Amino acid sequence: MSTTTGFPYASIDIMKRLLYILAVLAVALGYSAPSYASSGSDEEVDVKEIIFHHLGDGYGWEVPFAHVYRIPLPVIVRAEDGQWFCFSSSKLTEVEVIRNEETGKEKEELVPVVYETERSGKTYRFLIAHVSTHKNKVVELFPISDEEQSKVAADASATTDGVVSGYAEYKGIYYREYKPVDLSITKNVLALFIAAIIVTAMVMSVVRFYRKNGMKAPRKGMGFMEMLIGFIYDGVIKATLGAKAPKYAPYLLTCFFFILTMNLLGLIVIFPGGANLTGNIAITLVLAVMTFIVTNMMGTKHYWKEIFWPDVPIWLKCPLPIMQLIEVFGIFTKPAALCVRLFANMMGGHMVVIVLITLIFIFAAFGAAAVGGSAVVSVLFTFFMLALDVLVSFIQAYVFTMLSTMFIGMAVEDGHGSEHAKEEAEQIDSLENKLEKQTK
Numbered sequence: 001m002s003t004t005t006g007f008p009y010a011s012i013d014i015m016k017r018l019l020y021i022l023a024v025l026a027v028a029l030g031y032s033a034p035s036y037a038s039s040g041s042d043e044e045v046d047v048k049e050i051i052f053h054h055l056g057d058g059y060g061w062e063v064p065f066a067h068v069y070r071i072p073l074p075v076i077v078r079a080e081d082g083q084w085f086c087f088s089s090s091k092l093t094e095v096e097v098i099r100n101e102e103t104g105k106e107k108e109e110l111v112p113v114v115y116e117t118e119r120s121g122k123t124y125r126f127l128i129a130h131v132s133t134h135k136n137k138v139v140e141l142f143p144i145s146d147e148e149q150s151k152v153a154a155d156a157s158a159t160t161d162g163v164v165s166g167y168a169e170y171k172g173i174y175y176r177e178y179k180p181v182d183l184s185i186t187k188n189v190l191a192l193f194i195a196a197i198i199v200t201a202m203v204m205s206v207v208r209f210y211r212k213n214g215m216k217a218p219r220k221g222m223g224f225m226e227m228l229i230g231f232i233y234d235g236v237i238k239a240t241l242g243a244k245a246p247k248y249a250p251y252l253l254t255c256f257f258f259i260l261t262m263n264l265l266g267l268i269v270i271f272p273g274g275a276n277l278t279g280n281i282a283i284t285l286v287l288a289v290m291t292f293i294v295t296n297m298m299g300t301k302h303y304w305k306e307i308f309w310p311d312v313p314i315w316l317k318c319p320l321p322i323m324q325l326i327e328v329f330g331i332f333t334k335p336a337a338l339c340v341r342l343f344a345n346m347m348g349g350h351m352v353v354i355v356l357i358t359l360i361f362i363f364a365a366f367g368a369a370a371v372g373g374s375a376v377v378s379v380l381f382t383f384f385m386l387a388l389d390v391l392v393s394f395i396q397a398y399v400f401t402m403l404s405t406m407f408i409g410m411a412v413e414d415g416h417g418s419e420h421a422k423e424e425a426e427q428i429d430s431l432e433n434k435l436e437k438q439t440k
Contacts, residue, residue, distance in 0.1 A: 121184035191275030263393030279347035
């Protein structure tokens with residue numbers, strides 16, 4: 001078969017590239033961590049803030065090894081009065097040099113600023129809120145009276161974080177806030193577009209190759225792609241769905257390659273990587289909902305009959321619909337399991353890597369020897385975790401696709417009649433015969 005011809009060359013080449021990428025990542029972490037620790041050893045490291053900053057979304061893309069700077073992205077929001085605004089995210093932040101009076105050291109920090117614009121004689125103000133119930137989101141600000149200012153400040157002083165519902169604080173002054181409709185191209189949104197473009201380019205390259213070369217076996221990266229497609233289609237989709245595999249293969253293969261691409265991009269520290277997409281439960285939820293829709297929209301009469309009138313003793317389904325309730329509940333627990341499994345595994349891997357790196361900053365307080373030793377150990381363990389995360393990226397994409405295939409297979413089965421089985425076997429034999437003729 002063509003897949004086995006190109007596979008050895010492709011796998012060796014891919015492994016060499018992966019090892020090279022991981023080595024560069026480890027060296028980069030080793031060089032950046034000690035410099036950060038030496039510059040900020042007098043300050044307490046907020047591990048929680050570092051973790052949530054990495055796992056969260058943003059209105060700009062961090063510049064590698066200089067996270068105080070951002071690649072600006074478009075902000076698209078709808079104001080309270082219905083007006084739409086589009087502007088660069090660079091207008092909402094600025095780099096400020098902060099001096100420590102005790103140590104005399106200076107460092108740069110990215111701080112939020114209010115962006116003001118006028119339209120039809122009205123002033124609009126936007127801010128990335130930090131002291132607000134909409135933290136790290138763009139909000140519209142409205143000035144308040146001195147009396148209301150005093151009241152809100154008094155309410156804020158009674159809280160631990162200074163947050164008062166309906167108000168945002170900026171430089172010690174409170175404003176009434178409004179959360180606008182936000183269609184901004186954030187880091188995660190742009191990363192989704194990049195992943196979609198990469199998947200489309202990879203698949204179309206395989207299509208162009210076979211259109212140009214017929215059934216000739218591809219080599220290197222193209223051979224690796226063909227091996228993955230054959231592995232998922234023959235080993236998972238066709239083995240589960242049988243003759244119905246061609247109908248659902250486009251969706252299931254798209255799921256596999258899209259999830260795999262997002263997983264691998266999340267392991268790269270520089271643009272276009274660095275966005276932890278599958279560690280965002282909103283993204284995994286959408287993927288699970290798509291499987292939920294396909295499964296239930298294509299469900300057969302047999303599928304719905306097994307839900308509302310399963311083959312169990314009558315006392316389990318009438319007069320109390322015990323089994324019906326269990327089956328209906330199972331309709332929703334299956335996609336929920338898909339969502340949480342992918343999200344938890346990918347987020348956990350990223351968190352472990354971040355914690356290992358922050359150990360360097362924590363041990364910096366104990367001197368140069370401690371930070372040097374912790375840097376070596378942390379980088380070695382980080383190298384191991386990154387290698388493991390590459391494997392986990394493949395496994396999680398495979399598991400999501402396999403479970404989606406199983407759910408769809410259970411929904412589209414027509415029963416266990418011998419006539420149906422004979423018809424399905426004939427269709428499979430016919431497809432295999434056509435494929436053999438094309439190969440010859």
